[in-house]
Amino acid sequence: MGTTTLRERKAHMATTLHPPNHRTPLWSEGTPPPPDDPPPAPPGRRDRPPRRSRLVALLAVAALLGGSVSTGVLAIAGVFRDDPASTTSVVRASSSDGSGLDAGALYASASPGVVDITSKGISSSDGPPQAQSQATATGTGFVVGTDGHIVTAAHVVDGASSISIKFADGTTRTATVTGKDDATDVAVLKFDPSGLTLHPLKLANSASLEVGDSVAAIGDPFGYARSISTGIVSGVDRTISAPNGFTVAHAVQTDAALNPGNSGGPLLNANGEVVGIVDQIATDGGADQSSGVGFAVPIDLVKSSLTELKAGDKVEHAYLGIATSDLASAATGAVIGQVRAGGPAAGGGVKAGDVVTKLGDTTVKSSSDLVAAIADHKPGDKVVLTIRRGSDTIERTVTLGTQPASR
Numbered sequence: 001m002g003t004t005t006l007r008e009r010k011a012h013m014a015t016t017l018h019p020p021n022h023r024t025p026l027w028s029e030g031t032p033p034p035p036d037d038p039p040p041a042p043p044g045r046r047d048r049p050p051r052r053s054r055l056v057a058l059l060a061v062a063a064l065l066g067g068s069v070s071t072g073v074l075a076i077a078g079v080f081r082d083d084p085a086s087t088t089s090v091v092r093a094s095s096s097d098g099s100g101l102d103a104g105a106l107y108a109s110a111s112p113g114v115v116d117i118t119s120k121g122i123s124s125s126d127g128p129p130q131a132q133s134q135a136t137a138t139g140t141g142f143v144v145g146t147d148g149h150i151v152t153a154a155h156v157v158d159g160a161s162s163i164s165i166k167f168a169d170g171t172t173r174t175a176t177v178t179g180k181d182d183a184t185d186v187a188v189l190k191f192d193p194s195g196l197t198l199h200p201l202k203l204a205n206s207a208s209l210e211v212g213d214s215v216a217a218i219g220d221p222f223g224y225a226r227s228i229s230t231g232i233v234s235g236v237d238r239t240i241s242a243p244n245g246f247t248v249a250h251a252v253q254t255d256a257a258l259n260p261g262n263s264g265g266p267l268l269n270a271n272g273e274v275v276g277i278v279d280q281i282a283t284d285g286g287a288d289q290s291s292g293v294g295f296a297v298p299i300d301l302v303k304s305s306l307t308e309l310k311a312g313d314k315v316e317h318a319y320l321g322i323a324t325s326d327l328a329s330a331a332t333g334a335v336i337g338q339v340r341a342g343g344p345a346a347g348g349g350v351k352a353g354d355v356v357t358k359l360g361d362t363t364v365k366s367s368s369d370l371v372a373a374i375a376d377h378k379p380g381d382k383v384v385l386t387i388r389r390g391s392d393t394i395e396r397t398v399t400l401g402t403q404p405a406s407r
Contacts, residue, residue: 101214101270107228110272112168112199113143114218114265116225117152117175117189119160140219140265141165141189142274143200148193149310151302152264153279154180155243157187165191168199168226179309182244183317183403184301185279187264188309201266204273206298209233209252217256217278217294219265231256239368240280240295245407246317249368249375250298252276258294267296274299301375318377319403321345324356324367332365333357333388348398350385357393358386374400 119137139156143149150165157163163175173196175189213233221227235253242248252267258281267276276296283291305315321343324334333355339346356364359373360383377383379402387394 101216101230103216103228103230106216106268106270106272107218110201110216110266110268111218111226111228113201114168114226115141115143115150116166116220117141117150117156117264118164118166119157119162121159121161138220138223138261139263140261140278142266143198144188144203144306145200146193146198148191148198149178150175150189150191151277151306152187152189153277153297154182154185154187156264157189158182158243163189165189166225167196171196179312179315181305181309181315182405183242183246183315184248184297184305185243186277186297186302186305186309188306190310201268202273203299203303204269204271204275206250206252206275206300209236209269209275211235214270215252215254215256215275216268217254217258217262217265217296218268219258219262219278221257221259221261221290223261229257234293237368237372238295239371240297244405246403247371248279248297248301249372250301251279252296252298254294254296255292256294257290257292259290260288277302316379317403318374318379318381318400319344320370320374320398320400322350324370326366327355331355334364334367334370344398344401348385348396350387350396350398351389353389355388356385357388359383379403 117139119139121135137156137160139152141150141152141156144151157177157180160177163177164172165175166172173191175191178188178190180187211233214230215233216228216230218226218228221229231254233252234255236250238251238253239247239249240251252275254267256267258278262278265278266274267278269275276299278294279297280295281288281291282293282295283289308315321340322336322345323338323340324336327333327335336345336350336352336354336356339350339352356370358364359370362369362373362376364370364373377400379400381400383398383400385396385398387396
């Protein structure tokens, strides 16, 4: 399976972001490995071939040729609703569910800081002008600070010619992109806050999340404005595909219901603080809707780049320049399949076939561990790689480079 550009993804609803395939080596800063293949069916049983899981961006799009603007939101099932965005759908709990999360209280405190985002623009520049497609994409964002800034997912506003945001009280404002980082799928928008009473959301610490912690997502699934869904943290330190072809490290996995339109919205802890930006779901290749396996960009990545994104500065990320995969045996480590010529790893004497077991003081048990360890550093940092090469254990010092704009 191939990859699609963000513009293509917007024109065709939410299609695959770099489908995983563990039979080929993976750039360590690239696509994460998929789950193991399911076991074969018992003899004599005729099942359909298993479908590979894939990651899907949660963007709801209605596309029409000729540049006209859609009046509805296209659901994954292919059905147009008259005006779902005008309806607020709320799942509320009158009291705590015993896990420390009171959905009703959380919704009351956090939903005023959540905004609906509508992006209009050319969704595909391929082919002659008359074949270009105009698309209206809908997503979610949330207010940060009191100076008129919104945080959302980069793919919600990618390529947009105009952006509008709508607050809980129905007030609308136009917005512009001040900064966008495709390596983490994060964008910051600017709007005029004059005359508005803002309700900025507090940013928490995603590194402190543990499996089993209660979380909630507020957003616009299928255009139903400010819907809330609740769940738990199903996993931490996951790796997911980034729009630029590399990967987002330390992603938060949740079973809270996430659907197209939720993209860019906040994932909240039990205190109503943002721990992540809703970004993708995993599917089995079927319908692009909630599977119970959703992912959010960790808010710690956002906090580390928020100043640069507000100022419109470029955000830089560390880069090693190797392709890796997990070992097929029970042994741990990230096996290097390829070393990019002229890259940092090549300059440090790293070779294909090496197995990385540590980066600095961080133990590397898998390719995902290596991706996360690289993400925790900055361009220019010198790191020591502990490597198994044949029967020997060696060390190589590498100066990390700057991640390219795309793979």
